Amino acid sequence: MKKNAFYIITGFILFAALARLLPHAYNFTPLGAIALFGAAYFPKKKWAFIVPILALWLSDLVLNNVMYAAYYDGFTFFTGGFFYIYGAFAMIVILGILLLKKVTFPRVIGGALGGSVIFFIVSNFGVWLGSALYPLTLEGLIMCYTAAIPFFHYTIAGNLIYCGVLFGGYEYLKYKAPELTTIQA
Numbered sequence: 001m002k003k004n005a006f007y008i009i010t011g012f013i014l015f016a017a018l019a020r021l022l023p024h025a026y027n028f029t030p031l032g033a034i035a036l037f038g039a040a041y042f043p044k045k046k047w048a049f050i051v052p053i054l055a056l057w058l059s060d061l062v063l064n065n066v067m068y069a070a071y072y073d074g075f076t077f078f079t080g081g082f083f084y085i086y087g088a089f090a091m092i093v094i095l096g097i098l099l100l101k102k103v104t105f106p107r108v109i110g111g112a113l114g115g116s117v118i119f120f121i122v123s124n125f126g127v128w129l130g131s132a133l134y135p136l137t138l139e140g141l142i143m144c145y146t147a148a149i150p151f152f153h154y155t156i157a158g159n160l161i162y163c164g165v166l167f168g169g170y171e172y173l174k175y176k177a178p179e180l181t182t183i184q185a
Contacts, residue, residue: 005180008173009041010051012166017055019162021062027154031056032092032115033162039096040103041170048093056089084126088119108167112159119155124148 134140
């Protein structure tokens with residue numbers, strides 16, 4: 001991969017992660033789009049995991065320690081449900097690696113929708129296991145997923161819109177500057 005393409009892809013991811021700091025509806029975030037974008041454009045797939053997960057973690061640090069400081073006692077490196085959220089994020093990267101070997105409009109849409117479903121299932125499973133709100137029974141699990149349904153459309157909308165911005169923006173940039181086309185290093 002050309003060095004400047006690597007930096008531009010990384011910049012797109014970091015810029016999108018900063019969008020989490022803007023006011024937004026619950027779950028309307030760039031997380032799924034970031035994971036898919038990194039998976040699609042980093043030829044060395046280790047970077048598809050490292051850069052997006054690092055961007056997510058850094059934005060979590062800001063959100064958890066600056067914006068919500070009044071609700072926390074002290075500095076925190078990890079959010080509640082850390083393993084489920086980051087696990088879902090890693091699964092979305094894997095989905096992107098498998099699905100987006102060739103970037104096409106239908107594949108990006110499929111990735112955004114699939115990523116939304118993965119995040120919904122995994123993160124809410126973590127809420128069910130880690131929260132006293134729901135009994136640890138099948139009925140409690142169903143209650144947890146049911147309670148999360150009103151937020152699911154925001155996850156889908158966030159993934160679709162941010163995928164449009166990230167993928168569309170980068171493809172436009174490649175069109176205007178063909179030297180950015182990724183190649184194996």
